[in-house]
Amino acid sequence: MTSLKEQLTTIVADAFASCGYDRKYGVVQTSDRPDLSQFQCNGALAAARQYSTNPRQIAQAVVAKLSTLDLLQNVTIAGAGFINLILNDEFLVAHIRKLAADERYNCAPVAQPRKVIVDYGGANIAKPLHVGHMRPAIIGESLKRLTRFLGHDVLGDVHWGDWGLPMGMIISELTMRHPDWPYFDPNHNGPYPAESPINVTELEELYPTASQHTREDPAALEAARQATFALQNGHPGYFALWRHFLDVSITELKRDYADLNVEFDLWLGESDTRDRIAPLIERLQREGYAHASQGALIVDVAEPEDSKEMPPMLLIKSDGAVLYGTTDLATIEQRVQELGAELILYVVDKRQSNHFQQVFRAAYKTGVAPATVGLEHIAFGTINGKDGKPFKTRAGGVMKLRSLIEMAVDKAQERLAEVEGAKNYPDAEKAEIARLVGMATLKYADLMNHRTIDYIFDLDRFSSFEGRTGPYLLYTMARSKSILRKATELGYAFGPINAPTNQGERALLLKLAELPDVLALAFAERAPNHLCEYAYTLATTFNRFYHDHHILSEPDQTQQASWLALADTTVALLALVLDLLGIQTPERM
RNA sequence: GCGCUCGUAGCUCAGUGGAUAGAGCAUCGGUCUUCGGAACCGAGUGUCGGGGGUUCGAUCCCCUCCGGGCGCACCA
Numbered sequence: 318m319t320s321l322k323e324q325l326t327t328i329v330a331d332a333f334a335s336c337g338y339d340r341k342y343g344v345v346q347t348s349d350r351p352d353l354s355q356f357q358c359n360g361a362l363a364a365a366r367q368y369s370t371n372p373r374q375i376a377q378a379v380v381a382k383l384s385t386l387d388l389l390q391n392v393t394i395a396g397a398g399f400i401n402l403i404l405n406d407e408f409l410v411a412h413i414r415k416l417a418a419d420e421r422y423n424c425a426p427v428a429q430p431r432k433v434i435v436d437y438g439g440a441n442i443a444k445p446l447h448v449g450h451m452r453p454a455i456i457g458e459s460l461k462r463l464t465r466f467l468g469h470d471v472l473g474d475v476h477w478g479d480w481g482l483p484m485g486m487i488i489s490e491l492t493m494r495h496p497d498w499p500y501f502d503p504n505h506n507g508p509y510p511a512e513s514p515i516n517v518t519e520l521e522e523l524y525p526t527a528s529q530h531t532r533e534d535p536a537a538l539e540a541a542r543q544a545t546f547a548l549q550n551g552h553p554g555y556f557a558l559w560r561h562f563l564d565v566s567i568t569e570l571k572r573d574y575a576d577l578n579v580e581f582d583l584w585l586g587e588s589d590t591r592d593r594i595a596p597l598i599e600r601l602q603r604e605g606y607a608h609a610s611q612g613a614l615i616v617d618v619a620e621p622e623d624s625k626e627m628p629p630m631l632l633i634k635s636d637g638a639v640l641y642g643t644t645d646l647a648t649i650e651q652r653v654q655e656l657g658a659e660l661i662l663y664v665v666d667k668r669q670s671n672h673f674q675q676v677f678r679a680a681y682k683t684g685v686a687p688a689t690v691g692l693e694h695i696a697f698g699t700i701n702g703k704d705g706k707p708f709k710t711r712a713g714g715v716m717k718l719r720s721l722i723e724m725a726v727d728k729a730q731e732r733l734a735e736v737e738g739a740k741n742y743p744d745a746e747k748a749e750i751a752r753l754v755g756m757a758t759l760k761y762a763d764l765m766n767h768r769t770i771d772y773i774f775d776l777d778r779f780s781s782f783e784g785r786t787g788p789y790l791l792y793t794m795a796r797s798k799s800i801l802r803k804a805t806e807l808g809y810a811f812g813p814i815n816a817p818t819n820q821g822e823r824a825l826l827l828k829l830a831e832l833p834d835v836l837a838l839a840f841a842e843r844a845p846n847h848l849c850e851y852a853y854t855l856a857t858t859f860n861r862f863y864h865d866h867h868i869l870s871e872p873d874q875t876q877q878a879s880w881l882a883l884a885d886t887t888v889a890l891l892a893l894v895l896d897l898l899g900i901q902t903p904e905r906m
Numbered sequence: 907g908c909g910c911u912c913g914u915a916g917c918u919c920a921g922u923g924g925a926u927a928g929a930g931c932a933u934c935g936g937u938c939u940u941c942g943g944a945a946c947c948g949a950g951u952g953u954c955g956g957g958g959g960u961u962c963g964a965u966c967c968c969c970u971c972c973g974g975g976c977g978c979a980c981c982a
Contacts, residue, residue, distance in 0.1 A: 627909095629979060669982085732944080771976095786930085850920070857946095
């Protein structure tokens with residue numbers, strides 16, 4: 318099953334072809350002028366250039382062919398040569414009946430599924446998630462769900478930051494604090510303690526302190542570098558200690574992601590490529606891709622046609638340690654060889670675009686990634702405060718993600734307390750509703766903006782129940798579900814859906830039919846904001862319909878059954894789209 | 907300096923080589939003995955940063971200027 322727009326494009330393309338014009342001019346789109354038509358084709362205007370003729374003349378020939386079709390109620394030419402299409406209601410409703418009966422709502426799975434890896438965590442070991450981790454988690458989760466729903470074979474990978482300088486910083490900090498620990502005793506024989514010597518609270522305190530030391534004291538930085546090198550090269554004590562960091566930290570980080578309703582299929586990190594690094598580097602040297610420069614080992618990635626300076630990618634620093642570019646390269650190799658990756662999406666801050674350009678070029682150049690493998694940096698902007706600068710706590714520090722979620726949930730709780738109908742809900746349910754509303758607040762606000770822009774965090778605006786917000790959508794669904802519940806209790810019949818009797822109903826049918834096109838667009842652009850836009854317009858279209866038709870008191874049972882099915886289908890579509898955004902919905906509010 | 911990116915209504919943001927550039931908020935006005943009013947309906951505001959070019963047609967593509975943000979091998 319294809320979308321209405323696709324079906325119409327085929328039909329109009331056929332008409333162009335049978336008039337002797339190129340099929341490509343038959344592209345149909347949703348009308349820009351809903352007052353004039355439901356769909357439009359602008360192809361005659363473009364074709365006029367190629368065929369050196371009058372666009373209206375082309376349009377007339379095409380329209381003559383289309384006018385004989387039953388599925389179109391009206392075909393007209395407007396302006397310079399726009400072809401306006403209005404569907405026959407019977408055809409429209411038949412399409413919607415199929416959609417309502419189809420568990421995929423007319424969204425056919427892609428013809429050629431690809432193996433897709435979405436790399437979107439970016440969490441660092443030993444550091445709790447902070448506001449900066451929210452966008453990659455939310456955007457990546459949405460892209461993963463969307464891509465999977467479209468029928469691709471998708472894996473999400475958190476890709477921990479667990480093998481770079483920060484690890485060395487913590488180790489060298491501990492070396493100073495606890496020189497007596499066995500991990501630091503070069504003469505230590507036998508196993509190291511099974512229990513971690515530090516807990517998560519201590520670990521999370523350790524990193525900022527160590528980081529500050531390395532900034533202030535060159536000797537501390539040097540010590541951290543040496544520790545990093547030693548860890549990466551098999552220092553047994555450091556490695557054992559590092560393992561404790563992972564154990565302690567990952568439990569905590571997984572909990573944070575679970576709170577966000579973000580789940581990964583692969584919980585791998587930079588370190589999981591450690592056995593590949595030496596052989597990879599050896600090959601790159603042997604094959605002449607890598608060479609020494611200023612004490613480091615590099616891969617040149619500059620191209621003659623570059624308009625800007627393109628620095629080489631560093632494989633090994635002059636101190637001997639590898640960098641994240643190196644592990645990124647090894648990770649691509651691993652994903653291609655072990656997972657059969659055909660497309661890798663990196664949902665990472667846009668400030669790293671240079672880095673990914675280097676890594677991708679190096680990967681293709683060295684054969685780590687065959688040319689058939691797609692490597693894409695899905696860049697996103699920063700979350701700013703009302704001052705336009707990166708979002709901070711009142712004290713000016715980095716805000717933990719947990720604090721941010723807490724703020725949003727508290728806000729939802731406040732509003733929920735004002736609602737009459739919700740006053741008698743059990744406390745546990747109230748808390749759960751507040752949590753869901755709070756999460757929807759954050760996620761919808763984040764995803765509704767195009768991912769590449771920086772946006773201003775304004776909780777009061779995001780948490781409003783009016784306007785384009787998560788809470789508005791959840792409320793719309795809750796109201797509708799309430800009606801559907803009552804109808805079920807009363808034993809009312811659902812469906813079949815009847816042909817629309819007015820513009821409001823017709824608009825809803827047309828809106829429902831847009832789903833496949835919206836999903837395709839969102840995927841093509843890797844842009845979940847199209848899903849947000851659709852969810853909102855579907856909700857408002859439904860609310861208008863809902864306002865105009867009193868379903869439960871409708872005396873005509875056929876009409877009522879049709880409306881109930883329509884409401885049911887709308888709620889299902891909204892739930893699907895919100896699910897693709899990673900937003901969970903309560904049964905009632 | 908070089909490069910990337912953004913500049914659209916009072917504010918926050920969508921959007922597209924084509925018809926009259928859209929939403930939300932805010933403002934003003936209305937519906938209404940609520941299938942859940944946390945709803946719905948209506949109204950106004952734009953040199954789409956400036957200028958030039960390509961095109962039948964540019965807010966969109968190209969050039970240039972102005973302004974903001976970001977990035978420019980041994981952090982991630």
